[in-house]
Amino acid sequence: GEDVEQSLFLSVREGDSSVINCTYTDSSSTYLYWYKQEPGAGLQLLTYIFSNMDMKQDQRLTVLLNKKDKHLSLRIADTQTGDSAIYFCAETGDYKLSFGAGTTVTVRA
Amino acid sequence: DVKVTQSSRYLVKRTGEKVFLECVQDMDHENMFWYRQDPGLGLRLIYFSYDVKMKEKGDIPEGYSVSREKKERFSLILESASTNQTSMYLCASSHGTSGAGEQFFGPGTRLTVL
Numbered sequence: 301g302e303d304v305e306q307s308l309f310l311s312v313r314e315g316d317s318s319v320i321n322c323t324y325t326d327s328s329s330t331y332l333y334w335y336k337q338e339p340g341a342g343l344q345l346l347t348y349i350f351s352n353m354d355m356k357q358d359q360r361l362t363v364l365l366n367k368k369d370k371h372l373s374l375r376i377a378d379t380q381t382g383d384s385a386i387y388f389c390a391e392t393g394d395y396k397l398s399f400g401a402g403t404t405v406t407v408r409a
Numbered sequence: 410d411v412k413v414t415q416s417s418r419y420l421v422k423r424t425g426e427k428v429f430l431e432c433v434q435d436m437d438h439e440n441m442f443w444y445r446q447d448p449g450l451g452l453r454l455i456y457f458s459y460d461v462k463m464k465e466k467g468d469i470p471e472g473y474s475v476s477r478e479k480k481e482r483f484s485l486i487l488e489s490a491s492t493n494q495t496s497m498y499l500c501a502s503s504h505g506t507s508g509a510g511e512q513f514f515g516p517g518t519r520l521t522v523l
Contacts, residue, residue: 308449333511342413342499342514343452388451396442396467397512401451 304391304400311406316338318376320403322389325370329391334374337386339400346387347374381407411512412436413515415500421521428487430518439505442512443467443475446497458483471510490522 303325312318324332330351335343349356349363349372356363362375372389384407390397416431435439440459444452444467454467456475464475472494476484483502487494497519501512 304451308472340516342516343501343512344514345511348511396454396457397421398454399452 303398304322306400306403309404312379314407318379320374320387324391326391331392332372333390335388379407413486415515415518419519424492426490428490430485432483434502438502440503442501443485444499459476491523495522
């Protein structure tokens with residue numbers, strides 16, 4: 301999606317925190333989502349945040365939303381090898397989601 | 410366990426062939442979607458459907474058509490396959506008549522057009 305932008309690659313050491321950033325354009329988006337795609341699989345919803353929230357925490361995942369700057373981030377604490385995947389942020393529109401290009405996260409030992 | 414299934418994981422077709430990609434969901438979802446996924450471009454929406462026999466064009470509908478005769482099944486048709494349609498095709502479904510909601514994805518079909 302040209303309206304949702306993410307950096308394409310992130311390399312992180314096992315045990316460190318990962319931060320994946322995303323910018324979006326539709327200020328009317330009700331929800332913003334993070335999806336995860338493991339190798340050879342479809343996408344799975346990882347977490348989401350309602351647009352009137354600033355932060356949401358779910359175990360090792362923290363989502364931060366800056367509505368003024370239209371900036372969304374996903375922080376993964378204590379990154380594990382199983383976190384190696386492509387991460388997509390997405391914003392809602394009528395009936396459909398607009399996805400970013402995806403950030404490939406590689407976890408190195 | 411909720412499920413979206415796609416008829417093939419891998420498919421190889423020749424230029425000019427008619428190609429059918431099938432998707433079935435067992436969650437009684439109203440909305441169904443077809444995307445293609447290409448490196449560096451992410452997911453791009455081809456077509457979606459919010460009800461039986463209803464369809465709407467997505468961002469890149471050219472060269473594709475769709476069919477939704479039953480609520481659980483959404484088919485993507487390539488009338489005359491071309492090499493630039495070589496891609497990963499992902500089907501998804503979601504509940505609800507307003508907003509995108511959480512989408513559930515199938516495993517994808519990797520189509521190669523020779």
